Amino acid sequence: MDLLRGAIRTYAWGSRTAIADFTGRPVPAPHPEAELWLGAHPADPAWVQTPDGEHSLLDALRADPEGQLGSAVRSRFGDVLPFLVKVLAADEPLSLQAHPSTEQAVEGFAREDRLGVPVNSPVRNYRDRSHKPEILIALEPFDAMAGFRPAAQTIELLRALAVSELDPYVALLSGGAESDGLRALFTTWITLPQPELDVLVPAVLEGAINYVQSGATEFVAEARAILELGERYPGDAGVLAALLLNCVHLEAGEAIYLPAGNLHSYLRGVGVEVMANSDNVLRGGLTPKHVDVPELLRVLNFTPATADDLHPGIERDGIECSYLTPADEFAVSVLHLDGADLGHEVDAPCPHEGPQILICSQGEVDVVAKSGELTLERGSAAWVSADEGPIRLVAARAATLFRATVGI
CATH class of the missing domain: 2.60.120.10 (Jelly Rolls)
Incomplete structure (x- = not known):
């Protein structure tokens, strides 16, 4: 048993105070700190502090897999630690994203290998062969958008915004299977040409402003979230896609579980994440990073769920x-x-x-x-x-x- 020093990941959406304060370092940090990785992922393993000095957890597992992992874990997962722990601190919204199933990850990794895409390439979707189910437990109030909301509730939201430009799209959610309607509307919005986005997104934001100013309360969390996303990512199709997701608020100790195919975006807050030991992310917007809409559509699960369904x-x-x-x-x-x-x-x-x-x-x-x-x-x-x-x-x-x- 040894102390473990995590690896700090600096992304633009991170916090200059939260992780530094949590780990007892000077505040503010020189750069936004988004994640503290505590695990043995090859991209950034944590460091074990032993009497003989500090060495990576990855090296410790390689040197003594039986003693470190145990025979039961090795028989199931081989000589790797199957989970990854993170402390996540979001001062700004993360990208709109989902994670693949095991079958999708294995196929996608092999496909990108055949195409010669380097594993560390910024346009690589699959960096390993693992799925990435994850749970986040809030350390403080935490906000997210996750899971496709039941169609009837989304229709109510779109009508409450009173944006005439949204009227043609409401019909896509009416009649037929909910998942089919959600797939049709999401696919339509995420692939809209930029000139059309430049008209529709501002109209939606104006509708959200009017809704908040009206004093209505039923969808005020959704309206405010859309306004925040629209301010940070003007003209981004992800702003429209977020209209289809549940607003999830967590108090300290509450959790959200995200299986494969669940579309989500963390908005703000600090929490402990535990996930399968994977770095596979398919992005659909709200980010300057690589976005691969066709691949995202391949992995998404459009089965609707309520916010309560996402709590373990x-x-x-x-x-x-x-x-x-x-x-x-x-x-x-x-x-x-x-x-x-x-x-x-x-x-x-x-x-x-x-x-x-x-x-x-x-x-x-x-x-x-x-x-x-x-x-x-x-x-x-x-x-x-x-x-x-x-x-x-x-x-x-x-x-x-x-x-x-x-x-x-």
Whole structure:
């Protein structure tokens, strides 16, 4: 068991304060910090801090896969850590995006290899052969747009905006299967010629302004989100596409689970993400990065869902609160130490076989394992290898740990 130093990713939409403050570094940071990667992805592995010095988690797994991962994990996933943990901080909206299924990722990776597209090319869609289901747990209030809203609710929204230019498109959602209507409307909007976008997007923004000023409340979150996106990405088809998505607001501790094919955009906030160990992203707009609309259309799932459908179930067992997802690659929980648990050793509920990554988000915790103990403060993380056995926790004051491990 060792402390784990994450790899910081700097993207324009990140925050100059959130991750720096979380990890106890000077604020503001020199550049916007968007993600703190805590895992063994080849693009940016975390660093294990051992008595013999610091080395990458990727190298540690290569040197001792049996001790680090355990036989059960190796038999299922080979000699790789199947999950990736991130702390994400968004000061601006992320791109409109979705992630592929395993079958789509395998086929897409092979196709781009045959075409000779370098893995690190900015126009590469598939950087590995894995799907990328993910869960985000908010550390503070967090806003997102995700999942195609049921067609009837979207029709109400479009009519509430009272934009005559939208009238021809409402019919695409009426009659027939909802998923077919959503596919037809999304495809129409995302492929509109720029001259048409330059007329329709400003009209929609004017309708959103009028709606907010009217004092109406039913769709005020949607109207404000569209206005924010339109201001940052004028004339972008993604502004229209966002009209089809649920507005999702999370308070601290609440979560959203995004399976393959779910169209989404994180708008703002700080959270802990856990996902399959993949960097496959298909973008559809709201970004200066590579956008591949035909490929995005190949992976999207147009089955409608409500915002409530996107929240994972929660199961409590003593100090542990587990977020239930169908992902094989990861399992995520939060360990809360408070009240009668303070001041003495508490057994952490035993996770599934395999390694763990711990992140302290509040307070200070002593973590005790087979090889010894270490102290985690807010913003610090630990790598607990498979051969470390069950862990025990000691806290003198209220503390919270996020725990990621391999799914059942």
